[in-house]
Amino acid sequence: MFLIGVFIHVVFLISIFDIYFKSPIVKNIKPHTPNHDALADRLVLFVVDGLRAESFLNHSTMSYLRSVGNSNGRWGISHTRVPTESRPGHVAIIAGFYEDPSAVVKGWKENPVDFDSLFNQSSYTWCWGAYDIIDIFSKDQSINSHIFHSKFDPYDQTFSSDKNTTLLDRWVFDKVQSLFENAKVDENLNKKLLDKKIIFFLHLLGTDTSGHTHKPKTKNFITTLQHVDEGIKNIEQLIRDFYNNDGKTTFLMTSDHGMTDWGSHGTGDDHETKTPYVLWGAGVKQVESDEKHFDVETNSMILEHRYDLNQADLTPLMASFLSIPVPVNSIVIISLYLGSTKAGSSRHFKRK
Ligand SMILES: [Zn+2]
Incomplete structure (x- = not known):
């Protein structure tokens, strides 16, 4: 009798893992190629790691991005899910689904299963940032040879020597600048950059590091945000110049998760789950009112x-601008209307 009792408990225990810790990924789905015209030839995605909505919307620190959101762009809150960690946040933004619970047992570091992403569906993607984020989307170069990456180790002494968290973001901005400078002498690279359906992904870790180390609202945190704001403005100009202001670049700034006042994230506090986004550039529907x-x-x-919107909504949104297939594992039903097409009208614009 005792053994039967133990057996039943074990079965019940295993069943919980079997039901809830199972990958939601459905395999062997064919991507659907959209038949609408692209609204943009290229998209620039800035993920300001650890930037909470409150730091962006309730303070005037990031003045450039705020002015863009209030003029020719759109802004809003992107609601994340728990756990509010970097990996599931980036997967939701770039692959359109909420992280596989079985990733927990792998420490969020390795891909438990392969999944599709925007970068995979692009013609070319260039990414820069911390290795643990960049590797999620570019690790298997046998199938991802069109994804180019440049990554740093945030624990490297170069970044920690004087606790200056702006150095992390400076590293990314400098690398982006070098890429476009190299294109002037590298014909092959230049050709790739002139292709359509391409993505640039800038992972900016400085804000997260500053939030953990110095806490939001401190002088260091504010300096880091100002540096990011200025850096994004400069990168936008750099890209506009490279493409002779052809008006075919869409820009999106958002964050993977927020940050509590005491410098942590992971749980479901509003400061952790509410992140900001600003969308501007080619194809963004202008406010008519x-x-x-x-x-x-x-x-x-x-x-x-x-x-x-919800964080995973960003994936089909970006795919629509470039007219590339929505990554096959995306769980989002597209109900948003931020892009501008000839057939579009403001009646599609609904607040959630
Ligand atoms: Zn993060």
């Missing part, structure tokens, strides 16, 4: 430009 109202939940952000 002449009326402008301040959003009372924020510090002087314009309500008419706001459109909140």
Whole structure:
């Protein structure tokens, strides 16, 4: 009798893992090629690691991105899910699904199963950032040879010597600049950069590191945000110059997760799950309303430009701009309308 009792307990215990810790990935799905015209030839994705919505919307620190969101761009809150960690956040943004629970047992470091991503569906993607994020999407070079990466080790002494967290982001900005400079002498690279359906992904870790080390609202944190804001402005100009202002680049800034006042993330606090996003550039539907109202939940952000969404919605949104297949593991039903097409009208614009 005792043994039967133990047996039943073991079966029940295993069943929980079998039911809840199973990969949601369905294999062997064919990507669906969209038949609409692309709204942009290229997309630049900035992920400001650890930037919470409050730091962006309720303070004037990131003045450039705020002005873009309130003028020719759109902004909103991107709601993340728990665990509010870097890996599941990036998977939701770039692959469109919420991380496989079985990744927990692998310490979020290795891909438990292969999954599709925006980068995989692009013609070419260039990514820069911390190795543990970049590797999620570019590790298997046998199938990802069109994904180019440049990564750093954030624990390297170069970055920790003087606790200056802006160095992490400076590294990324400098590398992007070098790429475009190299293109002037490297014909092969130049040809690739002139291709369509390409993505640039900048993973900016400085804010997360500053949040952990110095906590949000501190002087160091604010300096890091200002540096990111300025850096994104410069990269945008660099790219516009390279492409002779052809108006075919879409830009998206968002974050993988937020940060508590005491410098942590991982759980479901509003400061951790609410991240900001700003979308601007080619194909972004302009606000037609002449009326402008301040959003009372924020510090002087314009309500008419706001459109909140869930983090995984960003994947089909970006895929739509480039007219590339939505990554096959994406779980999102597209109900948003931020892009501008000839057939578009403002009646599609719905607040959630
Ligand atoms: Zn992170």
